[in-house]
Amino acid sequence: MARAVPETHDEILAAAARLFAVTGYRGTSLQDIAREVGCSKATVLYHFANKEALLAELMAPAIAVLKDLDDQLTGLTGAVAQQAAAVGFVDLAVRFRGEIALLRGEFTELLCQPAFAHIQQISERLRAALAGHSDRPVDRITALVLLAGIPEACADFVDIPDDDLRSALLTLVRRAVEPVDTLMPHPPTTEDKDS
Amino acid sequence: MARAVPETHDEILAAAARLFAVTGYRGTSLQDIAREVGCSKATVLYHFANKEALLAELMAPAIAVLKDLDDQLTGLTGAVAQQAAAVGFVDLAVRFRGEIALLRGEFTELLCQPAFAHIQQISERLRAALAGHSDRPVDRITALVLLAGIPEACADFVDIPDDDLRSALLTLVRRAVEPVDTLMPHPPTTEDKDS
DNA sequence: TCAGACCCTGACCGATCGGTCAGATGGAAG
DNA sequence: CTTCCATCTGACCGATCGGTCAGGGTCTGA
Secondary structure, three states: OOOOOOOHHHHHHHHHHHHHHHHOOOOOOHHHHHHHHOOOHHHHHHHOOOHHHHHHHHHHHHHHHHHHHHHHHOOOOHHHHHHHHHHHHHHHHHHOHHHHHHOOOOHHHHOOOHHHHHHHHHHHHHHHHHOOOOOOHHHHHHHHHHHHHHHHHHHHOOOOOHHHHHHHHHHHHHHHOOOHHHHOOOOOOHHHHOO | OOOOOOOHHHHHHHHHHHHHHHHOOOOOOHHHHHHHHOOOHHHHHHHOOOHHHHHHHHHHHHHHHHHHHHHHHOOOOHHHHHHHHHHHHHHHHHHOHHHHHHOOOOHHHHOOOHHHHHHHHHHHHHHHHHOOOOOOHHHHHHHHHHHHHHHHHHHHOOOOOHHHHHHHHHHHHHHHOOOHHHHOOOOOOHHHHOO
16 A cells, blocks of 8 residues: 555645534544544554644644734734724734634633643733723623624624625624724723613 | 542533533543542443543533523524524523533534534524624624634633633623614615625 | 665544433431 | 441443544546
């Protein structure tokens, strides 16, 4: 047998992506992946140190872009940071919605794995930026709802053109997020009155 | 041993709730629950047909209220349905955020289990109502983001008073959702122009 | 021709899981 | 005392999981 083409690595990656998208990460065993590729489970583990490493390689591009966004955000403050976070995150979610869909709701859970430990800190900073670094509940909650909801929505709308999805999401974010500058020197706003 | 008090059933339920909230449903084994209660795994399975039944009983109150909301929504259309869906869903999420937190991100995944099959249809109808039964991508996407994001946010803000959380979420929803009546006879709106 | 790197495999491992079952215990009813 | 039933348990089961390992085939380069 052996030595068909040394593309087994990529074939495994592709098979894993396909299966993860249908049955989820946890719901897909190494055996399943091996069967899909047409090789043995041991072969899968020859090309990847373990199951988590497989997932990590699958998510690497998305994570790299997320890290870029985080870098761009450091130093920015106020409405500028807010705007950059919004546009950057929406773009990220839309571009990598395939990868997001892979995780099928295991999203939050998976990020707790040691391999993705730093992601949590990044998303923490992203959330703060999107909230305009405000500590008002409304702003913090809004940021959290968007940050959790947008990836979920992206995973659901896989058959819509990128541009349509992006512009719809930006419309939503623009409506939902109140620019932080309008309340920077904290004068009473309409929000503060009716609480 | 045996026959301490016949409250074992409730003790198991409470222990399961505690553990699910920390380690999640999948991450908690029947063994773990038994250990927490101080009984054998077999005892847990004496009181509950299986692990899923335990979860179902834990979620029963929340599901009942969700079903009520669904009933109230049937027959309503347009902005009335939209408003009712928004208020009802936010209230539901806030009241049962403890139960939601139990699932720790397994939310979407768990609802695929056969015991919760009908929940999917309900949430489908809820989404449609929240979108004002519009088929514009912006509206459908907004509804989805909110429906996915709100529970997630509620699970995170466990230490905030109910009323504060509720009013913050309602403010967000009111901002994010465009009342469907303003575009019913579909005249060009500002949204349509800039896309 | 031979050595060694590379690729692949079947057999196997220990752990864990949800779930079953026959039987022990003990209080209540007759 | 005997019967009955609810409660509880240890031992056990089959399945599945991620992961290891020794070894076999094949290509390459000296």
